[in-house]
Amino acid sequence: MADIPAYRRIADEIGKLILEGHIADGARLPAVRELAMQRGTSVTTAVEVLRLLERRDLVEARPRVGYFARRPRPGVPEPAMSRPRMQARQVRVSDVVAQMFSADGDDASRPVPLGAALPGPELLHSAALQRATARWTRRSPRLLTGYGLLDGSPRLRRRLAARYLRCATPLDVPELLITNGCMEAINLALRAVCRPRDGVIVESPCYFGFLQVLEALGLKACEVPTHPRTGLSVAAVERLLSAANGRGIRACIVSPTNSNPSGATMSDADKAALVALCRRHGVALIEDDLYGELQFSGARPLPLRHFDTHGEVMLCGSFSKTLAPGARVGWIAAGRHAAEVRRLKFAVSVTTAPLLQEAIADLLEGGAYDRHLRRLRAECERQLRQVTQWVIEAFPVGTRVMQPQGGFLLWVQLPGAADAMALYRGAADEGIEFAPGPLFGSGFADCLRINCGQRPTRRIEDAIRRLGVLAAELATDLAPRAA
Template identity: 45%
Template sequence: MQQEIGVEDGSLLYERVASHVAGLIERGTLRAGDRIPSVRRLSRQQGVSVATVLQAYLHLENRGLIEARPQSGHYVRARKAPVPPEPRSARACTTASRPSIESLVAKVYGALRDPSIVPFGGGFLGPELLPTDRLNRTLSTIARSAGGAGVAYDLPPGLLALRRQIARRSIEWGCALSADEVVTTVGAMEALHLCLRAVTRPGDTVAVESPAYYGLLRLLASLGMRVIEIPAHPRTGMDLGALAEALGRHKIRAVMAIPNFNNPLGSLMPDEAKEELVEMLGRRDIPLIEDDIYGDLYFGEERPRPAKAFDRRGLVMLCSSFSKTVAPGYRVGWAAPGRFREEVEQLKFAQSVATATLPQMAVADFLDNGGYDHHLRALRRRLAAQVERMSEAVAEHFPPGTRVSRPAGGFMLWVELPPGTSALALFERALARGISIAPGPIFSAKQRFSGYIRLSCGLPWSDLLDNAIRALGRLCAECSSI
């Protein structure tokens, strides 16, 4: 067996091999359609194991640089069409309204329960991207050794070991939270729910980005809130000028935003804009409820700071969870509610008493032993490649006039359809063909964005997905011609 020297983690070695092959492609040494060296040949050339070369080739496949052909080998993929322009920003909305999207959202969710449907409309990762086996082993070990602690209520603020791990990680984000500032919750949605209830009352007006994640809109509707939509740019997020105007016209009780990789836009608010947002709201004593659930899924060199990093008044209520990175079914989330921590703790006890203990313990262990960071490095590479591959496929197969976002993190694409195309008509036709998408109107309290859709890139690329995007492009062309 070959010995691979100088590398503790095989991921660094396969990256070196992948970079070598990628360089040959970029320099034109290997051109589109050329067969690249066989796995065994490259293994001998590079002095690495066959397993390392296979991992490198899988990485290159995910990046869309090569493709495997059964019984033939690996070949350089042909370059796809250039990515279309970015979607246009929404127009400013001057009136508040009550969200009314429940029936449409229910239809989207209903389709996701059918395993035979291609779930481009879902906001989740494929299970093969998650550390399922390792978590299962960890949970099993903890369950055997936890004794009564594993089945006891873990009353608010939640498991100390987990809160300490979150606080430790927050130093890297520029927040430097203490464990006492963190409250664990049943996923990020409960964190957002508790924070909203702590600072608003039914009938209040809340400002949100537009487009906005439909889960937030449904939450606001369930609490009897009115919504004012603030246009967001697909690259930089919420328009702070439009927000300032809305603050002057309306009595806004809170602002909800996803500054890091907004869902559905994938936008990333620059640090200076985050600081301006926090200061603008601070001068008016308005809380910012910040959803940072995608913050760890960045494609660049550094994790972007949350707006909470600029908070000096305790008005930023930071919410997140491990549902998009580790285990959706564990439902382990958290909030750092600033000056409203006591109210959030009391509401947490009244609403759900406690967060499940064993999942918290498993996630805390995963964070503590370094497994989370190792997993994230691989996950971010996979997601960046999947987003790029989906963007290329939309560019190649959708009709002229289509526009596509360029997210710097997360795993969502926001697609503006050609003029005159109905997202709802496309949704219905696609569903009849076994393909789920998220139509634009569910991302607006007023059901705007009738010519937009959101596509999830959370599943590893496959022939099934490739065929589904081709079919979706044909259906889009049919809807465009109606």
């Protein structure tokens, strides 16, 4: 297992103490030298620890005064750790998912799009991709008249490997295969390691697409307690795998960074521990890194794969949330399962359409993608904060809201015995769409996911305020903050 640098490990530990309230909000932290002495480390490392905590917004540096603990936005309570039964079970995903992807027509006649997890078209700044696509269509008509290569564009695969190297995660180009989006990557990974009726660990809540793939492949989902800020509970995974009901578990799918729907990010220590644990128990680890590049500030969080030196973690991703969902270009670095994944790829979809792979490789090569990402992250953060503010103002007192550090999804828990499906139906009648909690696992009847990727216009604001009123009406003992 790769070592976690000392500064990250110490920052993780101190951060946890702050977030869990063991270090009070506003409390003074040790000065640099004192911290170095306490932790038996160098002054340089202590400085790095404090800088990292500052970037994570958990510490405030007051020049010439010192460092102070800061809990994120006190006053807005966050949803609690989930408590699923940890029993592998067959799943059936609601038809609501299909509805969210079926609305057609012009923008004004479509429901207010707070449902599907999508950045708005203006955030995707697609002119550069359009130009590159036109260029490749002219330059290389074979990209349309041929199938392309089974593994995908060699240039794109080399570019992807180079990107992961930047976050200290070496991938071998031969193990990388281009897929039709991240969903195909997950699908291939599961097929490579599971047989029907095997159990698969998922976060609770988790992306409903995972549950759909499990359903389609005849696999069972085993939901494990997950904190909406710190992600999958590694302690719970350990308990499960050591117990009798962990015996049929073959794989674990996890989205460790800015997870969908809660926005949770696992600490480096938890990521390393999960990799080691799965290896010890022979459980295949499938990583969904879709939101890894959408961290608002600080270093890009490390993928699980960083902590894996045995090629055990199957790393999946795509450009769907950062560049072009319609391009359907994703990837899988399947490590020691690469040969099996390659064999399955042909059976599932033969190849991935080659034209857009070349166009995307151009953007990666020229630096346009990095410039675009910087803008996209800033816009996502601004939009997310704006919508959060409207939710806080408009939803009933006692509503809990997550404040993720990346992505564009807002996970909201309503107070009392709220019924998110009833709210969904009421809102749909008024042309407002969101993703109700029960799509994301068992329970979550009182939760909803709001997509903040759309530009926060007056129409979006009105829809959020209306949702707040409807939520309060459904729970008659609650009152909205603003009607």
